[in-house]
Amino acid sequence: VNCAEFKEQVLSYAIGALDARERRSVEAHLDSPIVHEGCVEALHDANEAASVLALALARERPSAGMWKAIERRLDGAARARTRSPFALVGWLVAAVALVLIIWLTYDRYQIIARLRAADAELQRASAQIRVEHEALALLDRPSSRLVALPPTGKAAGDFSASVILGPDKGYVVATGLTPQPEKDYELWLIRGGKPIPAGLLRGGGAGPVAYAIDPALLEGGPVDTVAITIERAGGVPQPEGPIILAGKI
């Protein structure tokens, strides 16, 4: 279709009298990027002439609900836009951000808890090393004594322990004091036949662990015997459980 043919057909096009193939040809010509010879103007005039048929009709009175129905549809479309994929993406981003924040917060607390546990373990290990160094230093002093606490055989276990005693300090080095449920290992200093509770020996295991004896307990005079018993958790003021290790000084 060229411009002359278009202008011949545009009157039938505007009135809707072309078949589908002819209509497509006319529309393709109109959309073609050429310099038209009055095609758009011809279409304008043809459309206006065709509208005469519509304008000649007596107008009808729309029902009262028609405008309200249109408004409802426009409002519905506006609401749908707020629920559009873009809005959904917004909600998804917000949800992902929330999950990320929760995860990061949870992870942060987990990391803090793990760091605190590691710090406590480090402190305990440092304290243990310090005690061991002090025990070795005491052992090097000529005034110190090393006394073995042989197993009594009154409880099952591979226990062994030694006591390093100086004039004002004392240490117990024990092996095999593995934790037992609802129980604690308790150290006793026996002086004049009277057992004096000297603390709970916790944190032991298969390897040797050094424990410091409260120096105040050594000020009351020479100790006759050192013993270790298994007692109720938290310890007792007087020995109740089996003596697993004991040695005369």
Next chain:
Amino acid sequence: MLSFLFTAGLAAITRSDEALLVAIARGDRRALKRLYERLAGQALAVALRVLRSRGEAEEIVQDVFVEVWQKAGRYDPARGSPRTWVLAIVRNRSIDLVRSRQVEDRTTSEAGVQPDAPTASPLEEVEARQVRERIRQALSSLPPEQRRTLELAYFEGLSQSEIAERLSDPIGTVKSRIALAMRKLLASLGDWEAAR
């Protein structure tokens, strides 16, 4: 004098309709309502003339005004006035509905019996009546077979070959009738324009 009033009124209506479409394209709901008040009655008449069912016609008109709201920015004044654009959408949608649903011919006692819906202002109503009267005069000046051919195409969606078959006329005759009738209407519009 009457001709001057008619053409001046038609031009004023077209200019204000274009302003309304610009406002609608910016999202002005009141402008859409104003355009609806101006065109809904005519749009409903076209849909009813094609569909012969008031319920379907009202549904089409609702669809078209929703479409106008969504596509006002695409209106091209080079191709026709806003009124022509809206009525063409109504006509095309109605024809599509007839074809897709194969609506049976219904005898209608509805079309054309309702009183005209009032426009927003008495002046516009006067102008609209003048426009319609001149248009009716132009249409009545056409020979009956030319007018019938245009109506079969415009209101029933028949192609030239279908009209030829319906009227048992050669297709060349149908094409000639359409061309002659449309040129007469164009000439009438030209006379109105020249009279401004």
